[in-house]
């Protein structure tokens with residue numbers, strides 16, 4: 001055993017496996033509460049190829065809630081929040097209830113770099129070139145084994161180690177679902193044909209083949225997405241010849257592609273971990289759920305898992321968590337992932353070239369001309385339609401609160417420290433007893449149509465009302481016993 005613990009003394013409270021977007025976000029959230037965090041990442045360098053097209057509304061809101069909006073906006077390109085469901089081309093629906101009702105085109109490596117930097121700035125330790133090989137847990141903590149045979153100990157371990165998660169496998173948690181039925185080649189390369197010719201051809205081919213795409217990336221480089229010939233074991237990346245062959249088969253030309261920057265392939269396997277927590281070990285992000293990238297939801301889902309888990313795990317470690325708080329992570333996030341899996345299953349059917357699904361696609365395309373239908377689907381993809389089950393109450397209960405105006409500026413600017421918040425229009429309430437965990441803003445002008453609300457650190461409305469005793473009961477439900 002390594003020498004970093006003895007007699008129940010831990011050098012780290014939480015070890016996180018994997019420094020992808022989920023692991024980096026979780027590390028930062030934990031650091032807001034002074035939790036000692038170590039992130040172990042098997043790759044020595046951050047991955048450079050571009051998987052993600054963008055960040056959706058709820059994730060952009062989370063960035064705003066932690067003071068990361070400006071750097072994210074500087075590095076991304078704002079696009080309308082429409083046309084994401086099964087790539088059915090539609091404008092952004094009217095009435096999206098957000099101060100950030102746009103999509104942000106930003107490559108995954110840029111997001112990961114920014115979140116990792118943020119976590120480190122807050123005091124997280126990140127060790128690269130360090131893979132987790134296994135672990136054992138007991139009543140007090142987890143002994144983590146590294147691939148070089150060394151051991152580390154912490155109170156909790158969180159597997160944010162992606163689709164092939166070692167943590168999930170070692171935990172023995174089942175990962176039921178469907179294997180890949182189709183595969184898609186994706187890469188960045190130069191082309192030997194004029195842009196106008198490509199644009200005309202893409203429009204023509206995308207009609208019967210919605211999974212085909214050539215998009216200019218600047219300086220003569222194109223992002224190329226084309227269905228693969230079959231399903232592989234994905235151990236090897238595709239070759240340029242694979243791309244050429246598939247382009248010829250589907251578009252009748254290979255567009256003279258050459259000089260690839262990177263080439264990859266992805267499948268449509270769809271799986272959801274049966275449990276998100278076993279004792280002191282938890283799962284988040286792709287380690288807990290995988291699905292095809294239609295609609296661009298995976299990174300967003302993982303970052304939002306981390307946001308949900310961070311303050312709860314911190315509360316557990318700080319000692320003020322109510323008994324069942326940590327279990328609400330799975331209770332809340334498992335159904336959200338199940339819903340995302342379902343919407344990607346539906347989208348994959350709609351992207352099929354078979355006549356039946358194509359007919360359903362045409363019908364849905366017409367239905368999406370009704371703003372409510374378009375908005376419902378976009379609220380799903382962008383995760384602003386989520387409502388957690390906090391019991392009976394007004395519709396706002398269990399939903400996230402948009403960034404409203406306050407006397408002292410924007411609401412989200414008050415949430416940078418990741419604490420709870422009571423927003424009180426009555427100016428009669430107090431958070432005495434919980435002021436080490438919860439802030440109070442008394443503001444009769446706050447843009448709310450209810451007397452007062454309690455917001456959790458992840459921005460979800462946990463109580464609506466006006467009476468102090470009622471508020472105290474809910475403070476105790478979410479933030480534990482009052483301090484003496």
Ligand SMILES: Cc1cc2nc3c(=O)[nH]c(=O)nc-3n(C[C@H](O)[C@H](O)[C@H](O)COP(=O)(O)OP(=O)(O)OC[C@H]3O[C@@H](n4cnc5c(N)ncnc54)[C@H](O)[C@@H]3O)c2cc1C
Nearest residue numbers: 018020021022042053054132162285286296297298299300
């Ligand atoms: C083609 C494509 C396009 C996509 N587009 C979008 C999009 O537009 N929007 C969107 O939201 N999502 C998109 N996704 C999904 C998104 O890329 C993933 O959901 C996201 O990367 C998940 O983040 P994660 O941190 O959970 O896992 P990962 O990003 O997989 O990170 C896991 C990390 O763990 C590390 N690791 C693995 N094993 C170990 C170990 N044993 N020890 C230590 N470290 C380990 C890995 O090296 C990696 O850095 C797309 C995916 C694909 C394939």
